[in-house]
Amino acid sequence: MITLDAPAGVHHLPIEAIRPSRFSISLYGDPDREIDGDGLLDSIRRGGILVPLVAAPEADGFELLSGHRRLACARRLGLETVPCEVRAVPKGSGRRRAILDYNRQRRKTFSQLMREADALESLLGPEARRRRSANLRGSGVEAGSDAGADGRNSDGRGGRTDETIARAIGLGGKDLYRQARAVWKAAASGDARARSGLAQLDAGTKSVHAAYKDLRRRARLTTGFRPTPYDVWAFRRDPSYGVPHPGSIPAGIVSHTLHYFTAPGALVVDPMAGGGTTLDVCEAMGRRCLAYDLDPVRPEIRQLDVRHGFPLEARECDLVFCDPPYHTMLAGPYAAFGVEPEPLTGWIAFLNTLAAHAFAALRPGGHVALLLANQTEKDLPAGVGYIDHGFLGYGALTGAGFVPVRRISCPMDGAYLPQHVQRARRDGRLLGQVRDLLVMRKPLGENEILPGGPAQLSGSPPASS
Ligand SMILES: C[S@@+](CC[C@H](N)C(=O)[O-])C[C@H]1O[C@@H](n2cnc3c(N)ncnc32)[C@H](O)[C@@H]1O
Structure with a gap:
């Protein structure tokens, strides 16, 4: 005592x-x-x-x-x-x-504020419900009906409660509060993108509104997705998918690949997942996804050097989506031990290895999609104007036994800074925007291989009989 x-x-x-x-x-x-x-x-x-x-x-x-x-x-x-x-x-x-x-004056993370809001909701919720029932009785509206005479929410929580809690935790008005709660609840239900938004909110690198917009945009792939019927897929980058990454691609490239070449529930493998665009688009479109990278930046992406092959869990997959580094073009921002510093011969050998591993992992009839950009600006051999990576990829994939399905143009968006454009105009030079998505299929059986076998398609000399 x-x-x-x-x-x-x-x-x-x-x-x-x-x-x-x-x-x-x-x-x-x-x-x-x-x-x-x-x-x-x-x-x-x-x-x-x-x-x-x-x-x-x-x-x-x-x-x-x-x-x-x-x-x-x-x-x-x-x-x-x-x-x-x-x-x-x-x-x-x-x-x-x-x-x-x-604790009102302490500097809090977004998660701490949301846990406070959870607590305040359970403290104030019963009070708000009592107030609402009293209002309904007073106005003659049935207590079970959706909206009260005072225009309160149909979830039984009044706008006044949201307003009070928003003020109590210092989060502006009720609209911002509701956006914050939507992100918080989506993250709690396991939504990977919302969880990544939450991490950015806690670190102070994203606003509540931006994280909420990310969630809303994602819903567009689940409901009302309208694919383009053309084989030019010119999309802008979309921060709703994938976490920030130097090589992130527009989600539209992945969503269209999934739409045209997989069925709902399909198993998709991305062996060079970067910021995880494929992961997030797969989740939004109801596909299962296994994502790997040499240098993973998210917990859902597992560490893998694809040069050593795909893990067993990826076997019999329906689609392999490959967005490798475009040879040396982004060598700086990626992990130093990746494939991008390789000389051209090493890079071509890598494409061949990647194609062979993808072929081994796919089920018969499954597809591989390989995104490659022409090299026009950097590391070109003397006198050479460009390196046609689409052509090299075609050789690697057909050489591994794949059957060509489609070559889709996916021009790069916003890859150049205004000063690059100015300089190109001044020098009268063309800036490269060409990027191709090569889609090929693993044959169902030997009969499907074109006469002459894969060697003929790849352009290499046929094996002597
Ligand atoms: C173009 S980025 C992928 C970007 C991704 N599509 C996105 O939207 O965020 C290429 C990725 O390949 C990874 N990478 C490079 N060499 C690799 C290897 N040998 N095995 C696995 N990943 C590798 C890099 O770390 C990088 O994250």
Whole structure:
């Protein structure tokens, strides 16, 4: 039993008598993990605790309302007592409200704000429902009907509650709050893109509105997708799919490939997934996706050097979507140990290896899609105007045994800075925009291979009999 030296005000309480609040930890995380981040530990070591903690008395000690990090630091430093203001806040919802109030001025991550909102919704929800029923009774509208006479939401939560919570957590008005909740709930239900948006929101690199727009745009692939009927796929990059990555491609290229060459539920493999555009488009269009990369940037993308082949789990897949580095063109931003620094001969050997591994992984009748850009600007042998990577890819795929299905033009969008364009105009030079998606099929059986076999298609000399 602790006896206080004064009924109110600041006391020096023994550390072991103070219990951290589980509610606070559920919102803001374990303070032990955040001790070292901003120098608080050092400051307490040097000057002690300058701002008292706040705790509520209980039968066998105190529950901490404010100062969890300070308490964690004090424990780490082996202090025996801490200055603490004791406030008799009753247990239950009043105490939870007090914890939220005490934390109002702390700098919080988006996830912490949303956990606060979860807590406030469950505290204020019953109140709002009571208010709404009273309003409905007063206006003669049935309590079970969709919209109240006061225009409240059909989910039973009033606009007033959203407004109150938005203000309480400092997130602007109810519209922004609703966008934030949509992202938060999609992330909680496992939506990979929303989870990546959440990580960006927590890091402060994305706005709530942008993350919400990403989610809304994605819905367009699930409902009302209108594919172009032409074999020129000129799409702009779309930040709703894939996380930022130097090589990310427009989602439209992937969505059209899925639409034309796979069925719902198909297994798609992307062995060089980069920011995961294929993953996100597959999810939006109901395809299963296995994504790999030499240098994965998302937890759903597994580490793989495709030069060593595809993993067993990828066997019998329906589509292999390959967006390799375009030879040396983006060598700088990618992992140094990738295939892109290879000389042209090494790069051609890589295309052949990739084609052979894709062929081995696909089921008969499955498709490979290989996206390649012509090399026009950089690393060209003396006197050579361009390297036709589409042609090299054609050779590699047919050489592995694939049957050509379609060559689709996917011009590159926005690849040049205004100064590049200006310089090209001044020099009277053409800037390369050509990029091709080669789609080929693994034959169903030997009969399907064209007379003369794959060697004839690839242009290499037929094997002597
Ligand atoms: C053009 S980017 C893919 C971009 C992706 N389509 C997107 O939309 O974000 C090419 C990727 O190939 C990866 N890569 C390079 N060599 C590789 C290898 N040997 N095995 C697997 N991935 C490799 C690079 O790390 C890079 O992420």
